[in-house]
Amino acid sequence: MSKTIPVVKDIMDANAQLAAQVRAKLDEAGVLALNLMASPGAGKTSVIIRTIEALKDEIRLAAIDGDVAAIDVERIAETGIPVTQINTGGSCHLDANMLWSALPSVDLESTELLLVENVGNLICPASFPLGTHYSVVIASVPEGDDKPYKYPTMFKGADVLLLNKVDMLAYEPFDVEYFRRGVEALNPGVAFFPISCRTGEGFDAWLDWVRAAVGRAVRDDDRRGRG
Amino acid sequence: MSKTIPVVKDIMDANAQLAAQVRAKLDEAGVLALNLMASPGAGKTSVIIRTIEALKDEIRLAAIDGDVAAIDVERIAETGIPVTQINTGGSCHLDANMLWSALPSVDLESTELLLVENVGNLICPASFPLGTHYSVVIASVPEGDDKPYKYPTMFKGADVLLLNKVDMLAYEPFDVEYFRRGVEALNPGVAFFPISCRTGEGFDAWLDWVRAAVGRAVRDDDRRGRG
Numbered sequence: 001m002s003k004t005i006p007v008v009k010d011i012m013d014a015n016a017q018l019a020a021q022v023r024a025k026l027d028e029a030g031v032l033a034l035n036l037m038a039s040p041g042a043g044k045t046s047v048i049i050r051t052i053e054a055l056k057d058e059i060r061l062a063a064i065d066g067d068v069a070a071i072d073v074e075r076i077a078e079t080g081i082p083v084t085q086i087n088t089g090g091s092c093h094l095d096a097n098m099l100w101s102a103l104p105s106v107d108l109e110s111t112e113l114l115l116v117e118n119v120g121n122l123i124c125p126a127s128f129p130l131g132t133h134y135s136v137v138i139a140s141v142p143e144g145d146d147k148p149y150k151y152p153t154m155f156k157g158a159d160v161l162l163l164n165k166v167d168m169l170a171y172e173p174f175d176v177e178y179f180r181r182g183v184e185a186l187n188p189g190v191a192f193f194p195i196s197c198r199t200g201e202g203f204d205a206w207l208d209w210v211r212a213a214v215g216r217a218v219r220d221d222d223r224r225g226r227g
Numbered sequence: 228m229s230k231t232i233p234v235v236k237d238i239m240d241a242n243a244q245l246a247a248q249v250r251a252k253l254d255e256a257g258v259l260a261l262n263l264m265a266s267p268g269a270g271k272t273s274v275i276i277r278t279i280e281a282l283k284d285e286i287r288l289a290a291i292d293g294d295v296a297a298i299d300v301e302r303i304a305e306t307g308i309p310v311t312q313i314n315t316g317g318s319c320h321l322d323a324n325m326l327w328s329a330l331p332s333v334d335l336e337s338t339e340l341l342l343v344e345n346v347g348n349l350i351c352p353a354s355f356p357l358g359t360h361y362s363v364v365i366a367s368v369p370e371g372d373d374k375p376y377k378y379p380t381m382f383k384g385a386d387v388l389l390l391n392k393v394d395m396l397a398y399e400p401f402d403v404e405y406f407r408r409g410v411e412a413l414n415p416g417v418a419f420f421p422i423s424c425r426t427g428e429g430f431d432a433w434l435d436w437v438r439a440a441v442g443r444a445v446r447d448d449d450r451r452g453r454g
Contacts, residue, residue: 040266040349040378041370068350069377090380092319092350120377121348122267123295123319142369142392143268150296150347151267153317165369171398 015128018096022103022131029108030221032214033116035094035130037154038138039147040120043164045072046197047138048115052079054207055113059214062111064102066094066119076117082107093124096131113214122151134159134213141168145175148182156186160193162206167196242355245323249330249358256335257448259441260343262321262357264381265365266374267347270391272299273424274365275342279306281434282340286441289338291329293321293346303344309334320351323358340441349378361386361440368392372401375409383413387420389433394423 026033038044045065052061056079065073066086073085084105086098099116106114116132118125126135137158139147142165148155155161161183169176176194183190191209195202253260265271272292279288283306292300293313300312311332313325326343333341343359345352353362364385366374369392375382382388388410396403403421410417418436422429 039268039347039370040374041367067377069379071373071376090350090354092348119350120266121319121350123317123346123348124351127317140268140369142367142395143266146298147267149298150294152296168369168395168398171395 012127015096018100019129019131022096022100023133025100025103026108026114026131026133027220029111030218031108031111031114032134032217033114033130033132034134034136034210034213035116035118035125035132036136036138037118037122037125038120038164039122039140039143042120042138042140042143043197044117044120044138045075047162047164047195048076048117049079050197050200050203051115051207051210052076052081054203055210056081059211060110060112061115062106062113063115063117064099064106065117066098067117068092068119072117082111088119092119092121093128094118094130095128099130099132112218113210122147122154126151126154126157133217136160136162138162138164139179140164141166141172141174145179146182148179148186152186155183158187158190160191160206160209161187163192163194165196165198166194166201167199239354242323245327246356246358249323249327250360252330252335253341253358253360254447256338257445258335258338258341259361259444260341260357260359261361261363261437261440262343262345262352262359263363263365264345264349264352265347265391266349266367266370269347269365269367269370270424271344271347271365272302274389274391274422275303275344276306277424277427277430278342278434278437279303279308281430282437283308286438287337287339288342289333289340290342290344291326291333292344293325294344295319295346299344309338315346319346319348320355321345321357322355326357326359339445340437349374349381353378353381353384360444363387363389365389365391366406368395368399368401372403372406373409375406375413379413382410385414385417387418387433387436388414390419390421391424393421393428394426
């Protein structure tokens with residue numbers, strides 16, 4: 001067993017190193033990148049598409065879609081923004097190496113906001129930082145209000161938490177206060193937006209957060225002398 | 228890279244060997260074991276609890292609950308049947324070694340049906356056979372009708388497929404025929420039961436399947452001279 005631990009550490013070190021490389025390349029180009037993570041069916045692709053539709057006329061967008069099988073990428077491509085597919089070949093998460101390898105397919109100089117859709121999984125993606133600027137975790141009402149208690153690492157690492165499908169609160173025994181207490185215990189003060197991709201409820205606040213984050217990235221970029 | 232492949236093969240070989248050991252031990256004791264797999268929030272624990280409540284007076288039951296954090300085990304224990312917790316220590320799936328290590332905690336001689344709850348994940352659990360007799364995959368309506376297309380390995384390997392939360396079909400844009408076509412393309416003729424843990428709809432057919440499977444296991448056991 002003692003031989004296993006150094007190997008895992010090597011993998012994590014290599015991932016961290018590549019994540020730093022990804023971040024440097026994004027920062028050099030003035031691109032803000034979000035890593036969107038969720039369970040299967042929580043609505044990652046729907047959040048991405050609704051976000052693109054709302055922002056594509058004011059922010060230059062691109063997307064990278066990671067999945068074990070490619071069907072979401074076609075839905076995203078229909079929005080008209082450039083999208084790159086990462087097929088993980090069965091792996092249950094993206095890692096920094098996959099993102100690093102996909103970056104040459106993205107026209108970074110023409111992009112202000114890069115949306116990276118991770119693989120549908122509440123466990124492993126949390127352990128593989130990609131070099132993106134913010135981790136956006138999407139929970140959804142039908143999954144149940146116990147998810148922060150059962151998948152603590154994912155909720156602990158979130159910079160932003162979206163609770164999707166709030167239009168289903170009328171039909172589901174979901175206790176929003178219990179959910180929030182679980183989140184706050186792990187990640188006090190995390191940005192929290194209840195939303196519904198179906199009705200659009202709550203999207204304005206989330207879009208304002210995205211606009212502000214992109215604005216900060218652009219200002220940083222201006223300070224470095226580009227723009 | 229060429230050194231990675233043999234390592235993965237070794238892991239898979241070791242898992243297959245331990246799974247065979249688990250199976251032999253279960254068969255020797257005349258225990259039928261089910262491996263229940265699903266996304267987070269699809270209703271694994273609810274299916275297990277409702278199944279236990281319906282069958283505990285006619286079948287001797289035990290459960291093993293695998294999770295990254297322990298909260299479902301308490302809900303299962305409330306049914307009064309013996310339950311063992313496997314904490315995967317962050318791993319996103321059970322493997323045969325974890326189940327093998329947990330078996331001494333189960334009184335196999337007093338058990339006819341062992342329900343094994345895998346970690347909430349639609350990807351990796353499909354790649355790690357445990358030595359259980361049947362793989363039961365639970366999908367749920369709010370996750371969306373595209374799941375067989377996106378997570379083919381899981382649906383391909385199912386012996387039984389439960390579609391949970393069918394009470395939500397009234398509120399969700401879920402095309403049951405599209406879902407079934409995806410399943411049938413991967414796994415023709417798989418046993419399929421639409422159910423609702425909330426209303427009990429469809430449970431009778433699923434329970435009949437369980438009774439029949441336990442009956443077959445008991446008859447096999449009788450033929451081997453125990454009973």
